[in-house]
Amino acid sequence: MIVILDFGSQYSELIARRIRETQVYSEVLSYRTTVEQLRQLNPKGIILSGGPSSVYDTGAPHCDQAIWNLGVPILGVCYGMQLMVQQLGGGVERSDLAEYGKASLLIDDPTDLLTNVEDGTTMWMSHGDSVTHFPDGFELLAHTANTPCAAIANHDSKLYGVQFHPEVVHSIGGLALIRNFVYHICHCEPTWTTDAFVEEAIREIRARVGDKRVLLALSGGVDSSTLAFLLYRAIGDQLTCMFIDQGFMRKLEPERLVKLFSEQFHIPVAYVNARERFLAQIQGVTDPEVKRKRIGHEFIRVFEEESRRLGPFDYLAQGTLYPDVIESADTNVDPQTGERVAVKIKSHHNVGGLPKDLQFKLIEPLRKLFKDEVRKVGRSIGLPEEIVLRQPFPGPGLAIRILGEVTDDRLDILRDADLIVRQEINRAGLYNELWQAFAVLLPIRSVGVMGDQRTYAYPIVLRFVSSEDGMTADWSRVSYDLLETISNRIVNEVRGINRVVYDITSKPPGTIEWE
Numbered sequence: 001m002i003v004i005l006d007f008g009s010q011y012s013e014l015i016a017r018r019i020r021e022t023q024v025y026s027e028v029l030s031y032r033t034t035v036e037q038l039r040q041l042n043p044k045g046i047i048l049s050g051g052p053s054s055v056y057d058t059g060a061p062h063c064d065q066a067i068w069n070l071g072v073p074i075l076g077v078c079y080g081m082q083l084m085v086q087q088l089g090g091g092v093e094r095s096d097l098a099e100y101g102k103a104s105l106l107i108d109d110p111t112d113l114l115t116n117v118e119d120g121t122t123m124w125m126s127h128g129d130s131v132t133h134f135p136d137g138f139e140l141l142a143h144t145a146n147t148p149c150a151a152i153a154n155h156d157s158k159l160y161g162v163q164f165h166p167e168v169v170h171s172i173g174g175l176a177l178i179r180n181f182v183y184h185i186c187h188c189e190p191t192w193t194t195d196a197f198v199e200e201a202i203r204e205i206r207a208r209v210g211d212k213r214v215l216l217a218l219s220g221g222v223d224s225s226t227l228a229f230l231l232y233r234a235i236g237d238q239l240t241c242m243f244i245d246q247g248f249m250r251k252l253e254p255e256r257l258v259k260l261f262s263e264q265f266h267i268p269v270a271y272v273n274a275r276e277r278f279l280a281q282i283q284g285v286t287d288p289e290v291k292r293k294r295i296g297h298e299f300i301r302v303f304e305e306e307s308r309r310l311g312p313f314d315y316l317a318q319g320t321l322y323p324d325v326i327e328s329a330d331t332n333v334d335p336q337t338g339e340r341v342a343v344k345i346k347s348h349h350n351v352g353g354l355p356k357d358l359q360f361k362l363i364e365p366l367r368k369l370f371k372d373e374v375r376k377v378g379r380s381i382g383l384p385e386e387i388v389l390r391q392p393f394p395g396p397g398l399a400i401r402i403l404g405e406v407t408d409d410r411l412d413i414l415r416d417a418d419l420i421v422r423q424e425i426n427r428a429g430l431y432n433e434l435w436q437a438f439a440v441l442l443p444i445r446s447v448g449v450m451g452d453q454r455t456y457a458y459p460i461v462l463r464f465v466s467s468e469d470g471m472t473a474d475w476s477r478v479s480y481d482l483l484e485t486i487s488n489r490i491v492n493e494v495r496g497i498n499r500v501v502y503d504i505t506s507k508p509p510g511t512i513e514w515e
């Protein structure tokens, strides 16, 4: 394992993903992790991440000084390198020329860390401080036009530092450097594979669960579906999958999901039809936050009732992923036992508010995985591509894509428009390219003309975005022809719609969903 000590960089997670792409397991830990804890983890290498501070700021995060004598190879990235230099007696200063963006790496020593990294390759820089002189025992590996010390090494102690970010995609030679560190310097073996994960996860689930019963709230997304497959393979009928249909799914999806799981995969699903209850909860509600809260509360209520009816259960399976674990690392751990205690809030599946006698023990088999790793696992245990590559769908479903009051009628209108969007996006081969493509129904009406008739009806907004992680997004530049086809079909085929508009707002400032 490679441990990444996080000094507050936005790229720490990315470093972990890059390492895992070399099939070596890696974890992001707080920079406060003590040397004793590190010794127990027994990593084959340590990476010190970048961070927003300057090493000379008061209160700037530092490493335990004993880390340098741990005998484990260490690679400092950006702030991590500056810290290494400063703590080992070298010098770091604010440079006259801050360097942001692409830089050409000029290699002084093409061995060791920089083996097979091309001279002149592009690396991504983002720093205001620079190393002015390096500590005893270090040598220069590379420089750039503006940064005399771009990469350094103490070959004997296996301490390395790079001023640039090898982990970002713009750093062309970055992966070669990471592979050198992981394979040749730390001597890691490429054992972090999907098959190895599945085998280990199944073993762990069996050992933990024994002959007890597990409940899983299935949503049909890739995380809960992969979890269902994994658990079913591990414990068979001790698993109960519960699917709560709140009535805000896309056209024919609840039926399709239940059929797929029970008939094709032979994983029984307890289908709970709660459509009327949910709709009643948001009758007359137009405020988006109130809508979301009411749906969330109703979910808990239904979940509680149904799990009592189907139970008792000892464990609740959750599709928590590694990014959730990193984000909540400091707050969700019981300081006495070291166990995770709180349930991560995922608005629609938040079961944290359950009464005491329904407190389950949590089982989170995907908690070590990034989203792309979940997809690989899903695929390897037989999940069909249509689920593996499913676009994200919000918990409150179509209810937050109908602005204003949600009624049966308006749900039908949106479902029909949404189906046309999906059909045409699929036909154009764009489904996997776009992060999300969907329709939104507005509560206002506008004038149009159809045949010789004046119309006064609702508009549909098309929201198509590309994104890496949903945190930021750009509106998609799809062809006018595609927009025309979708617009024509919606206006002609969906009653109550006489106008289609295209949302050209990026996130920020817009959000992806409209509510």
Ligand code: XMP
Binding pocket: 346, 347, 348, 392, 393, 394, 395, 396, 436, 470, 471, 507, 510, 511, 512, 513, 514
């Ligand atoms: P926004 O609208 O905040 O959405 O830009 C970012 C991403 O999150 C999805 N989303 C949700 N997912 N429960 C979910 O599971 C929710 O309540 C929820 N709200 C938004 C949204 O579809 C997009 O992918």
